[in-house]
Amino acid sequence: MFNKDTYISRRERLHAMMPEKGLILIPGNMEAEYNYPHxxxxxxxxxxxxxxxGLDLPNMFGVxxxxxxxxxxxxNDVDIEDIIWMGPQIPLKEKALEFGVNHTAPIKDLYSMIKEAVQKDRQIHILPTYRGRTEIMLGELLEVHPQKLTPFISTSLRDCxxxxxxxxxALEIEEIERACAIGYEMHTTAMQLAQPGVSEQYIAGVIEGIALSKGKGISFATILSQHGETLHNHDHSGILTTGKLMLVDAGAEANSYYASDNTRTIPVGGKFTSKQKDIYNIVxxxxxxxxxxxxxxITNLDCHLAAAKVIAEGLKSVGIMKGNIDDAVANGAHAMFFPHGLGHMMGLDVHDMEGYGQVYVGYDDxxxxxxxxxTENLRLGKKLEEGFVITNEPGVYFIPALIEKWxxxxxxxDFINFDILEKEYLDFGGIRLEDDLLITKTGAxxxxxxxxITVEEVEAEVAKGA
Amino acid sequence: MFNKDTYISRRERLHAMMPEKGLILIPGNMEAEYNYPHxxxxxxxxxxxxxxxGLDLPNMFGVxxxxxxxxxxxxNDVDIEDIIWMGPQIPLKEKALEFGVNHTAPIKDLYSMIKEAVQKDRQIHILPTYRGRTEIMLGELLEVHPQKLTPFISTSLRDCxxxxxxxxxALEIEEIERACAIGYEMHTTAMQLAQPGVSEQYIAGVIEGIALSKGKGISFATILSQHGETLHNHDHSGILTTGKLMLVDAGAEANSYYASDNTRTIPVGGKFTSKQKDIYNIVxxxxxxxxxxxxxxITNLDCHLAAAKVIAEGLKSVGIMKGNIDDAVANGAHAMFFPHGLGHMMGLDVHDMEGYGQVYVGYDDxxxxxxxxxTENLRLGKKLEEGFVITNEPGVYFIPALIEKWxxxxxxxDFINFDILEKEYLDFGGIRLEDDLLITKTGAxxxxxxxxITVEEVEAEVAKGA
Structure with missing residues (x-):
């Protein structure tokens, strides 16, 4: 497990890397309001x-x-009235020491510190924000409108x-493995529940319950649908029907917030049709x-294009694509079936650091x-390095609106047989298969x-729940 | 189920009740960011x-x-690019008709409508806000700082x-009954899982999974703890131990968002001790x-005080309180053990309409x-009326910090035996028992x-899981 040296070392390395002076402001999150303030x-x-x-509490602010x-x-420490409602509390001073932070103070002191820094014209570094409440607070602190924070966003802080x-x-990998173990249980449970008559909402709820019972909960809103071809699909209103494919893209957060992210595609009732099997094995x-x-x-862009080529070759072998496959991939013809990227970084965020700006995380000079x-949707294109954690998630989808458009x-x-598509594949749905990987010294x-993941393994898992 | 007449009638009644003119602005919610914008x-x-x-979609705005x-x-309607990712979409115009709304327009038209209304000095009515993003948007619309919205908050709109x-x-009651049915399954499942060695996090996750699998999810953050005496307790880090009491305060939202909210207190392993049974039966x-x-x-304040009196009498009978019970309650002596209110309104919000301001909902002239x-914490004091849905949730807690303070x-x-408390009850924990009720023509x-809820019923339910 992480200890105080973990956090001291992270901050020291950041300090050593930063090419500029000034104050780095790292607002912790506040509570996120659901339907009223409390x-x-x-x-x-x-x-x-x-x-x-390190500190996992609301209303904290790091500098x-x-x-x-x-x-x-x-x-702010809680006062005696709060202790009656909240139970005995460890003072902030003591909690901060657990993470190697020796300087603590109430929030009002933050306001005076920032006021002074602004008056002295010291450089202020913030990262891009994503929550309204945080923007309102930063606006107050920096005495600007909450929608005028951009000048404070620091490219050097972001890059560091x-x-x-x-x-x-190694400690982070341990945490990601914890999240993956929860994800394993979520996905095998979904397989066992993939029986006709069961509702998508029911299965999604059960697997999100597993995520909550073993960790912080889901790492992103579960995609669980017999319409796998709809990529941004958070609708769970369907009832499972034999012969359909149920796509499940779901992951967990360990108690440390490190994520997992896997996708499997499951034949409702437990048997792939031979057409489904063909496409499945291409993916x-x-x-x-x-x-x-x-x-x-190796660059992840090359891996993406290699996967795209396998897809195009496979689709040619079943008569959906045609012509020269290298030309097809060069022309992006595969993308009608595989319109997203091969994968992304994963860590404390399921799309790791996406909030900093995806292009800075996934690409370089x-x-x-x-x-x-x-390929424009590939989140990670740059050269892989030892210690990266990435997802590998190719897919093949038959998207009626896209087929019609093209x-x-x-x-x-020249590369697509629209006739066969329109005759045989408009109600196929979609298939995606996603694993999480660590780039090692020599491979992954x-x-x-x-x-x-194989046809046989998935069918056997569904059979357990029949 | 609700249909378009439900919504037309609600808006018509609001219109008829409003004593003022102008524009009512009802912002729908946007998505709430978790760890990055998307x-x-x-x-x-x-x-x-x-x-x-009625419309259950983000980024909508009612006027x-x-x-x-x-x-x-x-x-805003989605464009063709979005349809590729999001699947076929029903146009807003058509969706709005399902709720009896004939006028729809893109968000940019909202900006011009409000600009014109402000220029013409028309009255603008908003309700209190609770999300940062909404405040930022309203600030933009009304051309004020997001923290300066107060002048637009309309007491007449709030009261109506x-x-x-x-x-x-009747339709709303049906929905609340749906939420209660989910809550029933959550609570009986928690009882069956209340076995020594099981973690609080595990049980909380499983029951939140039930809420997600049958409806929208939980209606509020589950309280599930062997430290029931800590009232604001969302910590689930404990492992169940025989002899402890596990307090579970949890509820669900039906797919329509109507809530349930129940509390039960369960002996880990399935048998109350005789001391626990005494306190339990007082509650x-x-x-x-x-x-x-x-x-x-009848006023809910009177019901609260009557429950307080039963608690004081009961605690006197076991030697914890003493003296004249009417005087004890008048002096608030019972509140050391029962420091919260008897209950609150429940509906689309678990503390219904709390965002409007609790005192306006629960009290009157x-x-x-x-x-x-x-008693200062009683959220609902006013006279009950047919059609109110309320909670009934008395409790008895032994809060070491409070005992020490008093x-x-x-x-x-004069009314409390501190000796017996300190000798026998400091590690007792707390008990709360909460039902949801509809006020009918003659009762509830x-x-x-x-x-x-009885000792026997709860013990029998825990035994099912042993």
Missing amino acids: NTYHFRQDSTFVYLF IDLDEGKDYIFG MIKLREKKD LAANEKANSMFAPG KIRPVDQFG KKEGINH DILGERIP | NTYHFRQDSTFVYLF IDLDEGKDYIFG MIKLREKKD LAANEKANSMFAPG KIRPVDQFG KKEGINH DILGERIP
Whole structure:
């Protein structure tokens, strides 16, 4: 488990890397209001705050003074009245010491510290924000409108945080493995429940309950649908029907907030049709192809394109695509079926550090984002390095609106057989298969026990629940 | 189920009740950010918006024009690119018709409508806000700082909304009964899992999973603890130990967002000790006393004080309190053990309409809040009326910090035996028993099947899981 040296070392490394002076402000999260001020969602600490300062409590605020080399946590202790309602409380001073922070003070002192820093024209570093309440508070602190925080967003802080967080150490991998173990139980449970007549809402609720019973809960809103072809699909109103495919994209957060993120696609009732099996095995082959390539030094863009090629070849073999496959992939024809990226970084955020700006996390000076439908959605293109944790999630989808659009607009007609698509695949749905991997010295390891993935393994798991 | 007439009638009644002119602005909720902009909590629609406009989608905005008698929903339709990711979408125009709203327009038209209204000095009515993002948007719309919205908060709108929402009709009761049925399963499951060695986190997760699998999820953050004496306790880090009492305060939201809210207190391993049984039956007697009193015309303050008296009498009978019981209650001596209120309104919010301001919901010109420790926390004091849905949740707690404080400060020494408390009850914990009730023409009905509540019923339920 992490201890105070973990956090001291993270802050020291950040301090050493920062090319600029001034104050770094890291607001912890406040409670997120649900339907009125005192009824809140489950508390979620800010990832940057928890990475640097550890403390998993609302209304905390971290400051790193780059000039004086001091780290602060600001927060209010509870008074005697609160103790009656909240039970005995450890003072902030003592809690902060557990994370190696020696300087603590009440929130009002934060206001005077920032006021003074602004008056002295010291540089202030913040990261991009994502919650309204935090923006309102930062606006107050910095005496600007909450929608005028951009000048304080620090590219150097952002770049240093990415460098720090993108490589996971052994303790972090342990935490991700914990999340993966919860994810394993979620996915095998979903398989066992994939029986005709069961509702999507029921299965989604049960597996989210597993995430809550073993960790912080889900790492992102569960996708669980017989309409796997709808990529942004959080609707769970369907009832399972034999012959349909149920796509489940779900993950957990360990109690430390480290995430898992897996996708499996399950035949309702337990038997793939032969057509489903064909497409399924194309996706699996693409997943395995990328698996075999991941290693330090290779770009994730290359892995993405290699998986795309496996998909295009497979689709040609079943008559859906045609022509020269290298040309097809160069022209992005595969993207009608695989319109998203191969994967993304994973860590304290399921799309790790996405809040800092995806392009800064996934790309660099050498590998730039590709401006082509499909590949433009690849979140991670740059060279892989030892210690990266990434997802591998190819998919094949039959999206009626997209098929219609490309057909009408004459896009990639040389590579796609629209006739067979319209005759046989409009109600197919979609398949995605996603594992989480650690880039090692020489290759990559799947994190956690691998969730059943072959046709035989998945069918056997569904059979357990029949 | 609700249909479009439900919503038309609600808006018409509001219109008819409003003593002022101008525009009523009802912002629907946006997505609530979890750990970065695109990773959000489960969507929760605003209760007022869903009550008046029905639509359960983010980024919608309702307007009622009191002068022209027109209702609007503003929101953006998705474009073709979105349809590829989100699947076929029903246009807003069509969706709004399902709720009887004939006027829809994109969000940009809302900005021009409000700009014009402000220029023409028309009256703008908003309700108190609770989310940062909504405040930032309202600030933009009204061209004020997000922290300067107070002048727009309308007491007449608030009072009309309370009048509308406080009496539940038959369809609303159906929805609350649905939530209660989920709550029943949550609580009986918790009882069956209350075995030594099981973690609090595990049970909390499993029951929250039930809420998610049958409805929208929990109606408030579950309290599940062997430290029932800590009233604001969302810590689930304990492991169950034989001989301890596990207090579970939990509820569900139906898919319509209507809530349930129940509390039970369970002996870990399935057998109450004789001391626990004594205190338990005092709380149960207080619950039953209030049950027997609830009816139109009686004030909830009187029911609260009657329950307090049953508690004081019971505690006297076991030697914890002493002296004249009427005097003890008048002096608030019971509040050391029962420091909260008997209950609150329940509906679309678990503390119904608390966001409007609790004192306006629970009190009126005749019944004013009582300024005494304990009773000051009663959320609902006013006269009960047919159609109110309320909770009945007396409790007895042994709070070491409070016992110490009152002992030291000489508070209510005439009515409390501190010696016996310190010798025998400091590690007792706390007991609360909570039902949901509908005030009927002549009395009150418990909503949903009553969750096992007698000593015998609870012990039998725990035994099922042993």
